[in-house]
Amino acid sequence: MTDNSVPIEVTEAAAHWLDRLRSAQGSDGAPLARLRNEFADWLLRSPVHVAEFLRLSALETDLIQALQTRPDWDAALPVPDTAKVLRLSELAPERPRPFAPRTVKTRRRWAMAAAAAGFAATAWLLQSTFRADPPTVATALGEQRSILLADGSTMMLNTSSAARIRITSETRQLDLLRGEMLVDVAKDAARPFRVLSGDLVIEAAGTRFNIHRRADATVVTVIEGRVLLDRRLSERTPTPGMVADGARASVATATKRLELSGGQQAAVPAGAAPVEPVPANLERATAWTERRLVFEHETVGDITAQFNRYNHSRLLIADVGLASRQITGVLDVNDPDAFVALLEELDSIEVRLTPEGHREIWLGSRRRE
Amino acid sequence: MRRQARFEAAGKISATEAGEWFERSRCLIRQALAQRLNRAADIDDLAQEVYLRLLRVPRPDLVRNPQAYLYRVAINVAEEWRARAAQSCDHSSEALQNLSAHDDLEGDASQHQRAQAVQRALEALPDASRTAVVLHVRDGMTYEEVAQHMGVSRRAVKRYVAKGYAALRLRLDAFASGSGFADADR
Helix, strand or coil: CHHHHCCHHHHHHHHHHHHHHHHCCCCCCCCCHHHHHHHHHHHHHCHHHHHHHHHHHHHHHHHHHHHHHCCCHHHHCCCCCCCCCCCHHHCCCCCCCCCCCCCCHHHHHHHHHHHHHHHHHHHHHHHHCCCCCCCEEECCCCCCEEEECCCCCEEEECCCCEEEEEECCCCEEEEEEEEEEEEECCCCCCCCEEEEECCEEEEECCCEEEEEECCCEEEEEEEECEEEEEECHHHCCCCCCCCHHHHHHHHHHHCCCEEEECCEEEEEECCCCCCCCEECCHHHHHHHHHCEEEEEEEEHHHHHHHHHHHCCCCEEECCHHHHCCEEEEEEECCCHHHHHHHHHHHCCEEEEECCCCCEEEEECHHHHC | CCCCCCCHHHHHCCHHHHHHHHHHCHHHHHHHHHHHHHHCCCHHHHHHHHHHHHHHCCHHHHHHCHHHHHHHHHHHHHHHHHHHHCCCCCCCCHHHHCCCHHHCCCHHHHHHHHHHHHHHHHHCCCHHHHHHHHHHHCCCCCHHHHHHHHCCCHHHHHHHHHHHHHHHHHHHHHHHCCCCCCCCCC
């Protein structure tokens, strides 16, 4: 089913736009100019956005109709245990409502208590299903998955990635075994949220961040909030093969925690000290969740490697000069053909099909002769 | 195999026309859109076509009321495809000027069935998502207001609503394709 592939970020954005467009309608009935501009930009960015916005528009209409035909709807909810379940009728809005005109003040406190109890019960139920062996989630080449964790956080796994999930009543921990993920952490002061990538520990409160575990380094990008980078205690000792000076420096800095806040990025080489945080291009770091690739002065060789992360049929750049050429642009990860077409615009190239079905790209014949 | 993009319909709509059309009967338009999308075989294909047409719209026209424009184009495309499927080339966009609530081809019975499916799907949502969706949609609360009532952050509400919508969509797609209710929590 195609719907499974819609990232929660896109659904969130589409729902957010519906809400903003509705609440921004002023007395003249038209949303503000800036809002309309931003909304148009968002729509034009991807057909996925258009599809999701249309879907949710239809869904909201269906919901309104369904809820209208049954005004007693919340009373008809299955109620297994009144103490634990949040009753919708307890949450009357302050504005006048056609049904159930009751006083609000006293019920609000009840509603809070009921809400707290309801969430606690739900959270406990979800947790207990995770008691067994920590489950491992993996994605195949070209696949992406969004997973709702027991604590309400979400984890989105990029292509060819794997993570182990350990959520207990005391701790919340994800092991990024390979690949890349975007984590949206639910706030819970009592249970720190940690992501492990090799010996690197990333600790977060309620926040949103992206981790890419590469062969040479782990790149952490914080979109919102703050995270702390640390090394696991047992592995703070330097690897034996290291140069003495480098090893000393590494120990000294590696024991220091590095803090990253929203908009910052740090690359942490495996077994070495984290480098100083740099300002991050957030659009680029999260573009993969919309299956886009954003390039800014990147070499053709690096971009080709990115495409090969997502697609079975590989591209090989056979010409060093072409591979080191820098380009800027936005491309669809599912569409290596568009990339090849872009290269064709840059220079005259020749595409050769290898016996394995991969494509080798050479500079055009007139160049080689 | 992408359908060939056809742009003439988008070209026929003037921005003010789309805006007025939208403001006149916002509710009916949403209903017409929902009915057409619920019947569309593949919303992704339809959206692809809509997207291509939006790209061709001059920017000043689009930003005057992008939501109205989007709905208008989506309904046009859905109608065109339906007309083409029925081998009737007689379709004109004039027919769309006179959208009425009773123009549904689904009939009351299947609409009732759909409403029931929506209710069942709602019941199957986790408590937090269901509460957030109902308060937001039925009672017209903003995220801010829902957050206050639930005693959680605005961001949490945003997430509950999005997760609720995603789960509802999955279940309702399963309903539409006649395969009963899928397990949305895979």
